[in-house]
Amino acid sequence: MTQDAADLSTDQVPGLIELENVSMRFRHQSVLRGINLTFHRGETVCIIGESGCGKTVLLKLIIGLLRPTTGVVRFDGVDVAKMTSEELVRLRLRFGFLFQGAALFDSLNVYDNVAFGLREHHVCDEPKIREIVLARLQEAGLPPGLEFKKPAELSGGQKKRVGLARALALDPEVMLYDEPTTGLDPIMTDVINELILQTQKSHEKAGIVVTHEMKTVQKVADRVVMLYPLSRIDRGDPQVIYNGLADGLDRSPDRRVHQFVRGEAGERLREMAQNRDHDA
Amino acid sequence: MSVATLKSDDEAVQKPTTPVHRLGEHVFDVVAEIGDFGFFSIQAMVWIVRKRVRWSVLVPIFYEIGVQSVAVVAITGTFIGMVLAVQAHHQFAMMGLETRLGSVINISLVRELGPVLAATMLAGRVGSSMAAELGTMRVTEQIDALTALGTNPIQYLVVPRFLGCLLLIPLLTLMADFMGVIGGAVISTRVMGVDSFAYWKHSRDFVEWLDIMSGVFKSFFFGAVIALISCHRGFNSSAGAEGVGKAATEAFVLSFIVILFLDFVLGLGWNSVYRAVWPENSGLL
Numbered sequence: 001m002t003q004d005a006a007d008l009s010t011d012q013v014p015g016l017i018e019l020e021n022v023s024m025r026f027r028h029q030s031v032l033r034g035i036n037l038t039f040h041r042g043e044t045v046c047i048i049g050e051s052g053c054g055k056t057v058l059l060k061l062i063i064g065l066l067r068p069t070t071g072v073v074r075f076d077g078v079d080v081a082k083m084t085s086e087e088l089v090r091l092r093l094r095f096g097f098l099f100q101g102a103a104l105f106d107s108l109n110v111y112d113n114v115a116f117g118l119r120e121h122h123v124c125d126e127p128k129i130r131e132i133v134l135a136r137l138q139e140a141g142l143p144p145g146l147e148f149k150k151p152a153e154l155s156g157g158q159k160k161r162v163g164l165a166r167a168l169a170l171d172p173e174v175m176l177y178d179e180p181t182t183g184l185d186p187i188m189t190d191v192i193n194e195l196i197l198q199t200q201k202s203h204e205k206a207g208i209v210v211t212h213e214m215k216t217v218q219k220v221a222d223r224v225v226m227l228y229p230l231s232r233i234d235r236g237d238p239q240v241i242y243n244g245l246a247d248g249l250d251r252s253p254d255r256r257v258h259q260f261v262r263g264e265a266g267e268r269l270r271e272m273a274q275n276r277d278h279d280a
Numbered sequence: 281m282s283v284a285t286l287k288s289d290d291e292a293v294q295k296p297t298t299p300v301h302r303l304g305e306h307v308f309d310v311v312a313e314i315g316d317f318g319f320f321s322i323q324a325m326v327w328i329v330r331k332r333v334r335w336s337v338l339v340p341i342f343y344e345i346g347v348q349s350v351a352v353v354a355i356t357g358t359f360i361g362m363v364l365a366v367q368a369h370h371q372f373a374m375m376g377l378e379t380r381l382g383s384v385i386n387i388s389l390v391r392e393l394g395p396v397l398a399a400t401m402l403a404g405r406v407g408s409s410m411a412a413e414l415g416t417m418r419v420t421e422q423i424d425a426l427t428a429l430g431t432n433p434i435q436y437l438v439v440p441r442f443l444g445c446l447l448l449i450p451l452l453t454l455m456a457d458f459m460g461v462i463g464g465a466v467i468s469t470r471v472m473g474v475d476s477f478a479y480w481k482h483s484r485d486f487v488e489w490l491d492i493m494s495g496v497f498k499s500f501f502f503g504a505v506i507a508l509i510s511c512h513r514g515f516n517s518s519a520g521a522e523g524v525g526k527a528a529t530e531a532f533v534l535s536f537i538v539i540l541f542l543d544f545v546l547g548l549g550w551n552s553v554y555r556a557v558w559p560e561n562s563g564l565l
Contacts, residue, residue, distance in 0.1 A: 065424055089430040103425035106417075107340075117429040120436075170429075 014077070016041045016174065016206055017062055022071035024057050030230050031057050033239055035071070037225060039174075044200045044207040046217045046246070048260065049227035053239070055210040056100070058227070059176045062208070063095050064088050093121065096167030096205075100178045102159040104151035110137070110162050111147035117170045136165035140195060157188035164195060168203070175199060177209040181216055193219045214261055221246040226257055320434070320512050324442055327435040338440050345406050345444040349452055356401045357456030360393050361385060361463030369472045378468075379478035383486035385464035390457045390487060395495040396543050398456035399502035402449055403535035407510035410441055411531035414514025415524035423515065433515075442507040449503030450496045457495065490554065498546045505538045 015038035024032040031054040039045055047055050060066040061073050064080045073080045104113050114133045140161040181189040197220050200207045217224055226242035242257050249261050364385045372378045417423050426433045468474040510531040517527035
């Protein structure tokens with residue numbers, strides 16, 4: 001890790017979001033173990049790692065959709081697990097969450113999807129809601145007239161952009177992006193990356209981006225955290241194997257980081273072959 | 281660092297291997313599921329009084345549960361009455377009691393068959409649909425998105441469906457009763473040749489308002505359990521098309537079993553009350 005990266009992740013600076021020794025287990029499966037991370041105001045952190053290493057779970061722990069099996073998640077110094085239901089609602093309104101599949105409400109059209117949070121929380125009257133919704137849709141680069149369509153009528157890229165507009169409607173302090181470019185073509189991937197970058201810069205928000213896409217990392221990340229699947233490490237090894245600057249990934253001494261960044265499957269294929277031999 | 285499969289971390293939560301372990305885990309799962317359902321139901325009740333549901337949310341759900349079910353419930357009710365007439369006529373004719381058909385058909389309809397079969401039909405049409413819809417919302421993270429937007433999913437998704445079933449299933453039951461009465465009367469008097477005056481006279485003599493009310497009373501409970509079970513199954517749907525399909529099937533099967541169980545328990549309770557209030561009529565039950 002470079003000196004800059006160490007400075008960014010140091011505990012001496014009070015973080016906006018802090019995870020302290022967080023572990024998460026679903027029945028017989030441990031997903032996260034002993035995670036210690038700090039996210040600061042104004043920085044965009046990319047979380048990378050193999051499928052199943054707990055990246056999405058980490059986002060859901062941060063926003064209080066899941067409670068950690070052990071450990072503490074703090075937002076602005078307050079333990080999320082100890083918040084009342086009203087406090088949790090207030091906390092969630094400080095986040096915008098772009099889900100992996102956009103998670104647009106099927107029964108509502110695009111306009112109502114983006115207006116949903118504004119109406120539910122009586123933020124403003126209907127003319128103001130209309131103004132905000134249209135502005136957010138425009139920011140997301142969606143053409144006029146699209147607001148009357150149902151989610152089923154949209155392409156994958158359009159869904160993601162509507163999801164982004166909905167997440168931004170309540171003007172959150174922190175944006176959480178769960179694999180925002182998954183399943184999109186390279187052009188649309190770049191469009192989404194650009195939108196994320198613009199959002200982070202123009203609104204000066206903190207952002208946490210879960211992604212497999214190294215182009216996204218290079219484009220938007222101030223800092224990168226790489227998680228490693230629990231099923232592939234020995235007890236005692238830290239699950240966070242990289243916590244530094246994006247351009248430092250190439251200089252990381254950990255070969256697992258290089259394998260992931262370069263998409264090298266050699267070791268994994270050897271491991272699979274060994275398992276097959278063992279089973280035979 | 282060696283790449284290896286994780287062993288030590290999960291020692292405390294290893295999968296059960298013996299039949300006894302598996303049985304224990306299954307029992308634990310059932311108890312946990314019942315507890316979860318109880319908590320889910322209490323939350324739904326609390327949210328009914330805690331926050332008013334918007335009309336824009338309520339009206340489409342009421343339309344879906346009520347208006348869209350009218351045809352299927354009417355057909356079900358009509359055929360119940362007609363089948364009862366066909367089956368009972370021969371037996372009653374052998375004893376020379378065919379004019380009493382009206383009382384038997386109508387009292388069976390309004391007390392038992394109308395409410396139970398209408399509820400069963402609605403558990404299939406409405407309950408399975410709700411479980412599948414909410415299950416799809418669960419697996420596509422729409423329920424998580426609601427929560428992330430600061431909205432309680434039970435308040436937004438369950439309460440309107442619960443109110444719709446609670447209020448509309450009794451009305452649909454009344455309609456099934458009415459159509460059954462008409463169906464039974466048409467077959468008895470027009471096809472089987474039972475005297476119309478005697479048919480209706482015996483019906484009026486035997487069927488009381490309380491009989492109709494007993495059916496409607498039960499249908500409130502049927503409506504409530506259909507909504508709660510179906511929504512709970514949908515909320516706990518596992519991933520994929522198989523998970524959603526399983527949730528829809530479970531919603532119907534569980535609702536059906538609970539409807540039959542409640543019919544028995546509420547029937548016993550209703551009879552006890554009836555006997556206590558009108559001891560002179562106990563012999564009729």
